[in-house]
Amino acid sequence: MSSAIRIKNGKVYDPLNGIDGEIKEICVQDGKIVDSVPDDSPCIDAHGMVVLPGGVDIHCHIAGHKVNLARKFMPENKRHDVSPRVNELRSGTGGSVPSTFTTGYRYATLGYTTAMEAAVPPLGARHTIEELHDTPVIDKGFYILLANNVCLNQLLEKGRMEEFREAVAWWLNAAKGYGVKLVNPGGDEPWKGHKNSNVHDLDEQIRGFDLTPRKIIKALIDATNDLGLPHPAHIHCNNLGHSGNYTTTIETMKTAEGRRVHITHIQFHSYGGEVGKNPTSKAKEISDFINNNPNVSADVGQVMFGEATIMTGDAPLTWQLRNMTNKKWINADTECESGCGILPFSYQEHIYTHALQWAIGLELFLMAKDPWRMVLSTDHPNGGSFMNYPKLIRLLMDKQFRKEQAALANQKAINSTSLLDLEREMSMYEIAIISRAAPAKLLGLTHKGHLGVGGDADITIYDDQEDKEAMFNAARYVIKSGKFFIKDYEFCSDFQGRILHVEPEYDHAITQKLRPFFEDYYTIQFDNYPIADSYIHDGEVVPTKSLS
Amino acid sequence: MSGSSKVIENAICTFCGCVCDDIELTVDSGGKYITQAKNACVLGKSWFLEHKVEDFPVALIDGKEASLEEAVEAAAQVFVNAKFPTIYGLSDTTCEAQKEAVAIADYLNGNIDTTTSVCHGPTGMAFQGVGESTASLGEIKNRADFVMYWGGNPAEAHPRHFERYAVNPKSHWLPNGKEDRTIAMVDIRPTQSSMIADIFLQIKPGSDFELLWAMRALVKGRAFDRSVEERTGISLDRLEALVQQMKDCQFGVLFFGMGLTMTRGRHFNAGALLQLVTDLNDFTHFVSLPTRGHGNVTGADNVVSWQTGYPFGVNFNRGYPRFNPGEFTTADVLGRGEADALCVIASDPGSNFSAKAIEHIKSIPVITLDPKPTVTSQHAKVAFTTATYGINVPGTVYRMDNVPLSLRPAFDSPFPSDEMVLRAIKERICELRGITSNHKPVAA
Numbered sequence: 001m002s003s004a005i006r007i008k009n010g011k012v013y014d015p016l017n018g019i020d021g022e023i024k025e026i027c028v029q030d031g032k033i034v035d036s037v038p039d040d041s042p043c044i045d046a047h048g049m050v051v052l053p054g055g056v057d058i059h060c061h062i063a064g065h066k067v068n069l070a071r072k073f074m075p076e077n078k079r080h081d082v083s084p085r086v087n088e089l090r091s092g093t094g095g096s097v098p099s100t101f102t103t104g105y106r107y108a109t110l111g112y113t114t115a116m117e118a119a120v121p122p123l124g125a126r127h128t129i130e131e132l133h134d135t136p137v138i139d140k141g142f143y144i145l146l147a148n149n150v151c152l153n154q155l156l157e158k159g160r161m162e163e164f165r166e167a168v169a170w171w172l173n174a175a176k177g178y179g180v181k182l183v184n185p186g187g188d189e190p191w192k193g194h195k196n197s198n199v200h201d202l203d204e205q206i207r208g209f210d211l212t213p214r215k216i217i218k219a220l221i222d223a224t225n226d227l228g229l230p231h232p233a234h235i236h237c238n239n240l241g242h243s244g245n246y247t248t249t250i251e252t253m254k255t256a257e258g259r260r261v262h263i264t265h266i267q268f269h270s271y272g273g274e275v276g277k278n279p280t281s282k283a284k285e286i287s288d289f290i291n292n293n294p295n296v297s298a299d300v301g302q303v304m305f306g307e308a309t310i311m312t313g314d315a316p317l318t319w320q321l322r323n324m325t326n327k328k329w330i331n332a333d334t335e336c337e338s339g340c341g342i343l344p345f346s347y348q349e350h351i352y353t354h355a356l357q358w359a360i361g362l363e364l365f366l367m368a369k370d371p372w373r374m375v376l377s378t379d380h381p382n383g384g385s386f387m388n389y390p391k392l393i394r395l396l397m398d399k400q401f402r403k404e405q406a407a408l409a410n411q412k413a414i415n416s417t418s419l420l421d422l423e424r425e426m427s428m429y430e431i432a433i434i435s436r437a438a439p440a441k442l443l444g445l446t447h448k449g450h451l452g453v454g455g456d457a458d459i460t461i462y463d464d465q466e467d468k469e470a471m472f473n474a475a476r477y478v479i480k481s482g483k484f485f486i487k488d489y490e491f492c493s494d495f496q497g498r499i500l501h502v503e504p505e506y507d508h509a510i511t512q513k514l515r516p517f518f519e520d521y522y523t524i525q526f527d528n529y530p531i532a533d534s535y536i537h538d539g540e541v542v543p544t545k546s547l548s
Numbered sequence: 549m550s551g552s553s554k555v556i557e558n559a560i561c562t563f564c565g566c567v568c569d570d571i572e573l574t575v576d577s578g579g580k581y582i583t584q585a586k587n588a589c590v591l592g593k594s595w596f597l598e599h600k601v602e603d604f605p606v607a608l609i610d611g612k613e614a615s616l617e618e619a620v621e622a623a624a625q626v627f628v629n630a631k632f633p634t635i636y637g638l639s640d641t642t643c644e645a646q647k648e649a650v651a652i653a654d655y656l657n658g659n660i661d662t663t664t665s666v667c668h669g670p671t672g673m674a675f676q677g678v679g680e681s682t683a684s685l686g687e688i689k690n691r692a693d694f695v696m697y698w699g700g701n702p703a704e705a706h707p708r709h710f711e712r713y714a715v716n717p718k719s720h721w722l723p724n725g726k727e728d729r730t731i732a733m734v735d736i737r738p739t740q741s742s743m744i745a746d747i748f749l750q751i752k753p754g755s756d757f758e759l760l761w762a763m764r765a766l767v768k769g770r771a772f773d774r775s776v777e778e779r780t781g782i783s784l785d786r787l788e789a790l791v792q793q794m795k796d797c798q799f800g801v802l803f804f805g806m807g808l809t810m811t812r813g814r815h816f817n818a819g820a821l822l823q824l825v826t827d828l829n830d831f832t833h834f835v836s837l838p839t840r841g842h843g844n845v846t847g848a849d850n851v852v853s854w855q856t857g858y859p860f861g862v863n864f865n866r867g868y869p870r871f872n873p874g875e876f877t878t879a880d881v882l883g884r885g886e887a888d889a890l891c892v893i894a895s896d897p898g899s900n901f902s903a904k905a906i907e908h909i910k911s912i913p914v915i916t917l918d919p920k921p922t923v924t925s926q927h928a929k930v931a932f933t934t935a936t937y938g939i940n941v942p943g944t945v946y947r948m949d950n951v952p953l954s955l956r957p958a959f960d961s962p963f964p965s966d967e968m969v970l971r972a973i974k975e976r977i978c979e980l981r982g983i984t985s986n987h988k989p990v991a992a
Contacts, residue, residue, distance in 0.1 A: 082868035093857030328679035335686025
């Protein structure tokens with residue numbers, strides 16, 4: 001049986017190879033893009049269709065302890081959104097936090113073939129991997145939370161920088177992580193140890209440590225660059241959601257001092273105004289900074305009106321939101337590693353702050369001079385479900401639609417931003433950049449996000465429609481690793497994707513330093529902590545750059 | 549290597565929800581039993597040391613010996629011929645087996661439920677209503693200077709809970725261990741556990757909700773009726789002093805057991821407790837944790853949740869998961885005589901469900917998977933003898949605080965694992981029902 005496929009007559013958008021809507025043949029063999037296939041290979045006539053690389057989500061929350069807490073937490077969001085079993089495709093439930101099978105199928109149905117779970121305490125990595133095994137079709141990886149790690153903080157306050165870097169490498173190996181995530185750096189210690197307080201300034205001393213958030217940020221930016229990780233430090237800045245937080249965001253970016261850094265859901269960090277009062281848009285200031293600093297990339301974290309779930313390692317933030325909304329709330333601390341907060345949320349057009357957040361996200365997309373460094377996300381499910389991506393794409397591509405939608409939202413908020421002055425309409429090429437090529441490039445996934453020879457055969461084919469929301473909502477064909485998931489709109493087969501992780505080199509002597517810490521602070525044995533290679537069913541180690 | 553015994557370090561005890569992972573097992577040179585279980589508690593020692601591979605048949609069909617293949621076929625036939633097959637148990641097996649069980653329920657449009665529905669099910673329901681503030685046990689070991697147990701007796705049910713997690717450990721933040729902590733207990737009678745407490749509130753049976761609600765009022769500074777003193781047997785002065793201590797601590801934790809969730813009030817009790825803990829977060833850091841019983845009941849909650857979106861009591865009759873405790877929980881499904889086939893994995897409803905449910909169990913075909921004969925397996929159409937998780941079978945389990953661990957089995961068993969048996973049944977069901985379960989390349 002041949003695994004070759006030929007796709008002909010399609011309009012191809014492949015920005016990493018500079019292809020902008022050319023009619024071009026794409027050939028697939030054994031899961032990869034190839035030059036040519038035998039003449040008698042099965043063929044898709046993609047006339048009237050658009051051929052794109054599979055989508056890559058650089059930041060979402062789809063697997064692990066906090067995601068599963070949110071699933072159990074909200075039966076009310078599921079009964080109206082079920083996903084029946086289709087032959088061997090497993091059933092599930094949706095809402096803003098779908099069950100695992102449904103998550104995989106729904107991503108793939110939109111044409112997404114890779115997604116990165118963005119916040120995993122290493123102690124919970126085993127749980128995350130178990131869920132990712134049950135998240136079919138797509139390839140996936142996860143970032144481990146290291147910016148509130150008691151052991152790393154102790155090394156850092158003593159200035160033991162080499163051991164710090166070795167320990168970061170050990171942790172990535174032990175947890176099978178893909179990258180390093182910082183969430184509200186330094187905020188856990190005041191939250192857990194000092195009566196639910198927080199840190200607010202990058203240069204404020206963190207209670208309990210001789211450290212500041214800036215020192216932690218700098219150390220992890222340096223460690224990720226020095227270790228040659230494919231993706232740099234992935235930062236959820238301090239002061240998320242607070243009026244006036246844009247200065248914290250700019251200071252965080254400055255801390256990189258020209259080294260690579262990724263700021264995530266930057267929309268939530270682009271606010272002016274005074275603490276405790278209504279926020280204003282500082283999208284222009286944030287965009288200007290990123291436009292002028294090529295070492296910095298970001299994903300937007302667009303807010304979409306409707307149902308969402310706040311789930312984050314930033315526990316103090318959710319406590320604040322809980323006190324504003326008086327909704328049910330979860331707090332979940334992980335020893336020595338992380339905090340976590342969850343609450344149901346809904347973004348509403350008529351509310352000033354929600355409308356402002358919506359507009360700021362769009363401003364950030366449209367003001368970015370370099371789409372390769374301002375990529376698409378809703379911080380699923382925090383800004384809204386990934387199921388909103390088609391609508392978001394339409395908002396970016398269709399000025400008229402954007403204005404109609406803006407007219408439905410709080411006018412005081414909309415008029416306080418420059419959204420209505422932004423005439424830009426993104427092209428299909430640019431959409432292919434922000435949803436495929438750029439996230440793959442920022443992740444260092446050289447075999448993804450493009451359709452060049454040697455790349456993974458992760459391909460989406462859409463009917464070319466005027467209504468881009470309708471178009472991106474239902475792919476006509478989805479091919480993942482050369483296998484059909486959707487063929488002519490129909491589910492075809494169920495299969496597993498790979499787990500992507502890194503294995504940076506480290507000196508094994510570091511384990512002798514870490515072991516006593518574990519004996520004192522953790523409740524599981526040091527030798528039971530690392531995840532065995534055999535635990536991962538189908539893994540792929542993405543290489544790190546060799547250290548020079 | 550005959551003649552020398554084998555040592556397994558950092559082995560994991562799955563007897564209770566503590567899931568201690570520091571056990572050192574010595575396996576007899578013959579590789580058939582464990583001679584030593586260092587660090588294990590009295591319950592753990594009996595779990596490991598009394599485990600012998602016994603000379604049971606691998607399977608019985610209608611009480612007669614059968615091969616594994618025959619039994620798999622018979623079980624698959626029972627399943628596919630049922631209109632309302634129900635799967636139950638799952639809290640004493642690996643997550644890998646639990647996943648296969650959920651798959652079977654999904655492929656059969658059946659019903660799946662775990663022992664959670666008869667222990668901390670009310671906690672799960674209360675959690676859906678009000679949320680929770682919680683923590684992994686290490687955070688409690690490191691930081692909790694106020695530790696309270698409500699409606700449980702860990703000294704006898706979770707013997708190492710004090711020593712490993714909550715009472716005795718010394719830490720960076722609590723260098724003097726127990727001396728740096730205040731230990732409080734609430735129960736209806738003195739127990740082995742209450743003996744170590746600094747504060748013991750002996751409340752009248754069935755008054756948990758009233759006491760919790762009064763404490764909430766005190767935390768929030770609201771007025772309430774003094775009759776609560778008489779109702780609960782606790783004086784207001786004591787209660788006020790206790791609540792003040794809770795508000796003043798640096799990091800508080802409230803553990804609770806089935807004395808709260810399975811007595812009058814059930815999920816109202818659990819909800820009141822969870823909400824009290826949330827209220828306390830206005831003043832300090834406070835968390836709560838149910839002290840879960842079975843070794844992997846927490847894993848069962850997790851697996852069923854991530855695969856279906858709901859933690860227990862899940863029904864697939866309509867081709868997708870629905871959740872309704874009281875409707876799809878096994879005790880109810882059997883008590884109303886609805887299920888027409890039952891599969892029990894690592895549990896024994898035949899010995900502890902209601903008389904009506906047991907009567908119904910006896911009237912329908914039952915499939916059991918268990919390392920030992922049980923009351924339920926006596927009535928089984930198909931009874932599998934399976935290997936014991938943790939001792940003979942590797943896999944993943946979750947501690948009561950949702951921390952996952954990989955098992956380190958001590959020696960091989962001649963019996964198959966639950967996972968193997970369930971997967972074989974699943975594959976046969978898929979064949980019989982015409983469900984293609986593996987990827988086939990599809991030509992364009």
